[in-house]
Structure formats: C-alpha cells, structure tokens
Amino acid sequence: MATFDPINRREFMASAAAFAASFTIVPSNVIAGLGKIPPSDQITVANIGCGTQGLREMGELLQNPKVRVVAVCDSNKFSTDYFDWSPYGIRNDIRKTLGDDTWWEGKLGIPGGRDIGQEYVEKYYGKNKPSGRYKGCESYEDYRELFAKENGIDAVKIMTPDHTHASIAIAAMNKGIHVVTHKPISNRLLEGRKVIEKAKTSGAITHLLAWSDRPEYRQIKAWMDAGLIGELKEIHNWSYRPVWQQWTKRPSPAMPIPEGFNWNLWLGPIPDMPYHKNYTHNVFRGWYDFGGGSVADMGHYSLFPLFETLGINKSPLAAKAFGTTTREEVNQVYQWVDNNVAFPASCTIKWNFPAQSTLPAFDLFWYDGGMKPFAPEELERDGKDTPDEGLMLVGTKGKILGGFRGENPVLLPESTMMTGRDSERINSREVERNTSSWVDAILEGKQTPGSFIRAQTITDTINLGAVALRAKSKINFDVNSLQITNNEKANEYLTREYRSGWEI
Known part of the structure; x- marks a missing residue:
C-alpha cells in the first residue's frame, strides 16, 4: 500500500x-x-490524456501559479483528426493562453496528442524565460513508463477515455501520487468500488472533477427543509445530450492503425479488437466498452453535488431503463437491431433509492437524447413547458424546477409559490466558482469536497444505470454483496473481461 x-x-x-x-x-x-x-x-502535475478535453482544460492548469506541469502522456503522438463541438475551440483556447494569435496558423483539423500537449506546456512556460524557450516537460506514450521514471510528481490529472480511468488512478495511488480525474471514476461498478477503496486506504488526496459548489442546491435544500414541497418523492434530471454519434453495431471493416497511435495501449484493459476510428478521438463515450453514455458524461455534473447537498449517500436498490430501438434493412426487410455494444441515442432510466438519513425513499429519473418529463400541471396552468435541459424535484406538496444543474430554481406553481420569494432566487451566473479546489487541497494536505471517498453513491448510480440499459429489464441490486439478485447474467455488466495483465 x-x-x-x-x-x-x-x-x-x-x-x-x-x-x-x-x-x-x-x-x-x-x-x-x-x-x-x-x-x-507548487504541486507538480502529470497530465495524462491530451485529446480535446485534456487540451481544453490544460490552459487553466498552466495559468495556475500553484501548479507546474512536468509531464504529459498520451497513446497518440500527434494527429489532427479529433472530433469536437467547435472547429476552432481548441485552437482558440491555446492561442489565448499562449498569447499567440498565430499558433496553428495555416493548419487544418482539430489537433491532439502528446506532441501538442508538450508543445503547449513548453511554449507557455517559455514565455517567462529570458530566452523565450523552456524544456522541462517530459512526454510519454505509456503512463506506466511515466510512473516508473518520474519520481517527483505530486499529482496526476487523468483526461483519458473512461475505460482507462480506474487503471491509471490505482497505479498512481500505488506510487504515492494524488489523483484528479475527469468523470467517471470508472465505467464499471465493481471497478469503481475498487478505486474508491484504494482512495480510502492509500491516504491519497483524490478529486472527481465533476464536483462543483452549487449554491442553487443549498437554496433548494433550504426550501425542502422549510417543508415547502413536503416529503421528497421524485427527482427528475434531463439533458439534450449526447452530442456525439451513437452507434448500433461494431464498425466494419477494420481500418489500418494510424502511424504514431498505440492502439493496444489505448485499449488498455479491453481485450484486443480491430481498430476503427469510430472508437477513438472523442467518440468513445457512446460505447459500452469505452464510455458511460450521456448519464456519465453529464449526470455527474448535476447529480454528484446534488447528492452531496441533500445527504444522499446510500446507493440505489433497483434500476430500470428504456432506450431507443433501431431497425436496419436486410434483403428488403427492415429488422430490429439487438444492440448490446453501444448506448442508445436516447433513453430514460429510473432508480429506486432507499430512505436516507434525512430523506424518505424516493425515485430518481434520468432522460437524454431529447427525452424529458412532460410538463406538470403547475407549468401547464402558467402556459409553460419543461425546458430542454432541467432538474425537477417532486414532493408531496409541491415541486422545485431549475436548469440542468439547478440554475435559477423556482417553486411550482411559480405564480403562487414564489410570492414573496423572488429575492431568494440565485442568478447562478453571478456566483464565482473555485475551479482549483483540488490544487489548494493538495497543498494543504486535506481531502477535497469532490474526493473519491465521497463519490461512491454517484458512481454506483451511474454505472447501475448502464447495467439496467444492457439488461433490458428491472434489476435489483444488493449493496452488501454487490450483486444483481434477480438477473444472474446482468452481473456480467458490473465488471468487464480484462486483457491479460490489466486485471484490477
């Protein structure tokens, strides 16, 4: 240990x-x-993962005077074929951080890979040198080599695809390195449990980046504590995501592995399979093997801090899910596609939660891909509909409606319940958020509010939702034995088949 x-x-x-x-x-x-x-x-940081989000967040890391990035790592050396939601967003972010409007001038495509990450770091730190040059950021293809050679790393920031988060986090904690990771902690429930247990026993300071301080949630809790909606019955959360393409079957034929890309290393714990571009470079999230779907991508941001604020720390006992179906034409006949390789284009998931220390038993509903709850009567009477993204808490006496992360919450019906309470409403855009809480926590030697040790319920919830989607039936979960008790086959989805040597 x-x-x-x-x-x-x-x-x-x-x-x-x-x-x-x-x-x-x-x-x-x-x-x-x-x-x-x-x-x-300062804390010394190794940034593992130099794809779109890794580069997008690197600027903030570089500009923090309490941080020094000393190494980058990525299984991809360099390419310009990444997918993103903006053709110039990554380029413009790097230009702004470097103060150089000519960076990437005359080049096409969306850049990524460890060469770009290393260049970004050294160009930024070079600005503070009389010579304008800096050579102090090592570059690695394999994180295991990084951990073997770099002895002065305080923390690692994991920005890789979801299926490799657990392996890297455990390896880092085994080396006495603090861990910060993008969501999720793992895209398998049992794997997530092992990472969280390692965080508890290792003494590492850990942080799940999806956590944020949300004053809106404190306001929602105050209204609930005052009895304004009665006892909690349901929580509804919905997103228009996914923004990436969802697949219905494995791509074929296989494609040649690009030069400079270590496909076997990218696969990590996943058994060997043929390479295809539809798996990598920011489109991994839709695959059961590699991602966690929209609920993992976005649900962490809204639900993790909500769970923390409301004191939801007991995992769900059951889950059920429905996803969109797909048909394809085969010999002039349209047939249903039995898709067990990727998340559906849209879905709804329902979890049954037990009573918490201060809450009764309740149900949590998730919707994505354009699905959302129908407007309750209170909204219809005011001539309104549910927004494209939102959060709604339903009680025995009333409801609270807000944006996806609870932004600007209101009591329903707004025409009567909000009387005299407009002054309490928070404009979330005016709230300053501390995005460097994990940096200060590591310097001070204390856990962060977004520590892995506080994230077991959200990690179980997200991953149990994926199990329900794959099981295609209601599943009952025993939190003590960590087993699905009513569907033996569904237990396969709690873990994964591991490539030899990558077992956790």
Whole structure:
C-alpha cells in the first residue's frame, strides 16, 4: 500500500532551498523558474490524456501559479483528426493562453496528442524565460513508463477515455501520487468500488472533477427543509445530450492503425479488437466498452453535488431503463437491431433509492437524447413547458424546477409559490466558482469536497444505470454483496473481461 509521508516533496525542496540560500542569495523568480511562487509551494502535475478535453482544460492548469506541469502522456503522438463541438475551440483556447494569435496558423483539423500537449506546456512556460524557450516537460506514450521514471510528481490529472480511468488512478495511488480525474471514476461498478477503496486506504488526496459548489442546491435544500414541497418523492434530471454519434453495431471493416497511435495501449484493459476510428478521438463515450453514455458524461455534473447537498449517500436498490430501438434493412426487410455494444441515442432510466438519513425513499429519473418529463400541471396552468435541459424535484406538496444543474430554481406553481420569494432566487451566473479546489487541497494536505471517498453513491448510480440499459429489464441490486439478485447474467455488466495483465 502506498504511504503519503508527512515530510513530502515540497517540504524537502523548501529545506533544500533554505540550505542553498545559506551560501547564495537567489531572487525568488529565479528559484521559481516559472514565476514568483517557489517550487516548494507548487504541486507538480502529470497530465495524462491530451485529446480535446485534456487540451481544453490544460490552459487553466498552466495559468495556475500553484501548479507546474512536468509531464504529459498520451497513446497518440500527434494527429489532427479529433472530433469536437467547435472547429476552432481548441485552437482558440491555446492561442489565448499562449498569447499567440498565430499558433496553428495555416493548419487544418482539430489537433491532439502528446506532441501538442508538450508543445503547449513548453511554449507557455517559455514565455517567462529570458530566452523565450523552456524544456522541462517530459512526454510519454505509456503512463506506466511515466510512473516508473518520474519520481517527483505530486499529482496526476487523468483526461483519458473512461475505460482507462480506474487503471491509471490505482497505479498512481500505488506510487504515492494524488489523483484528479475527469468523470467517471470508472465505467464499471465493481471497478469503481475498487478505486474508491484504494482512495480510502492509500491516504491519497483524490478529486472527481465533476464536483462543483452549487449554491442553487443549498437554496433548494433550504426550501425542502422549510417543508415547502413536503416529503421528497421524485427527482427528475434531463439533458439534450449526447452530442456525439451513437452507434448500433461494431464498425466494419477494420481500418489500418494510424502511424504514431498505440492502439493496444489505448485499449488498455479491453481485450484486443480491430481498430476503427469510430472508437477513438472523442467518440468513445457512446460505447459500452469505452464510455458511460450521456448519464456519465453529464449526470455527474448535476447529480454528484446534488447528492452531496441533500445527504444522499446510500446507493440505489433497483434500476430500470428504456432506450431507443433501431431497425436496419436486410434483403428488403427492415429488422430490429439487438444492440448490446453501444448506448442508445436516447433513453430514460429510473432508480429506486432507499430512505436516507434525512430523506424518505424516493425515485430518481434520468432522460437524454431529447427525452424529458412532460410538463406538470403547475407549468401547464402558467402556459409553460419543461425546458430542454432541467432538474425537477417532486414532493408531496409541491415541486422545485431549475436548469440542468439547478440554475435559477423556482417553486411550482411559480405564480403562487414564489410570492414573496423572488429575492431568494440565485442568478447562478453571478456566483464565482473555485475551479482549483483540488490544487489548494493538495497543498494543504486535506481531502477535497469532490474526493473519491465521497463519490461512491454517484458512481454506483451511474454505472447501475448502464447495467439496467444492457439488461433490458428491472434489476435489483444488493449493496452488501454487490450483486444483481434477480438477473444472474446482468452481473456480467458490473465488471468487464480484462486483457491479460490489466486485471484490477
């Protein structure tokens, strides 16, 4: 088991700096090398995953004076064939961070890969050097080599496809490295449990990036505590996602593996299968093997902080789901496609939650792909409909409706329930959010509000939804044995078949 020594790297470097200062007085900006904050007060970070979201979030990392990015890693060396929701978003983000409007000038496509990540880091830090150049960011294809060679890493930020999050997180904690990861912690329930248990026993500081402080939820809880909607019966959450293409069967024929792309490493724990571009470069989320669907992509953002605020810390006991069906033409006959490889284009999922310490038993509903709840009578009387994305809490006496993450919540019916309460409404756009909570937590040696050890219920919920979609029937979940009790085959979906040597 990894141990996190109280005499850590920063304290060691601070002592070394003090010893060196006894011989030579060195200006702080020289000690820091990258700014005015000395290395003893910075955390060193390895960024694993240099695709679209990895690069999109790297600018914020580089501009944080408390962080020094010392390594990047990606199984892809370099390519311009990534998919994104903006043709120039990544390029423009990098230009803005670098202060260079000529970066990527005259080039086509959406860039990604470890070469781009390394270039981004070194160009940014080079701005603070008299020479304008900086060489201090190592580049790796394999995260296992990174962990073997880099001994001074404080934290790793995992920005890879969902199916590799667990392997990387556990490997990092085994090396005594703190872990920050994009959602989900894992796209398999039993895997997620193992990562969370490792976080509890290792002493690592961990953070799930989907967490955020949402004052709207505190307002919602205050209204609930005041009895304004009675006892909670249902929570409804819906998104127009997915924005990426959903598939109905494995792509064929196989395609040649691109030069500079390590397909076997990208697969990680997944047994070997033929390469196809429809799996990689930001379209992985729709596949059961590689992603977690829209509910994992977006549901973490809305539900994780809601669970935390309302005190929902007991996992669901059952789940049921429906997804859109697909037909294809075979010899002039349209036939139903039995799709067990990818998430449907739209779905609805229902979970049955047990009573919590301060809440009665309730049901949680998720909708995506254009599906959403019908407008309740309170909205119809006011001539309104449910928004394209939203959150609604239904009680025995009333309802609360807000945006997808509870933005600008209102009591229903708004025409009467909100009387005298307009002054309480929060404009979420005016609320400043601290996106660097994990950086400060690591420097202070404490867990973050978004720690893995607080994320078991959301991780179980999201992954149990995927199991229900694949099982195509209601599933009953025993939280003690971690088994589906009414469908033996569905237990296969709680875990995965592992490539030899990648078992967790």
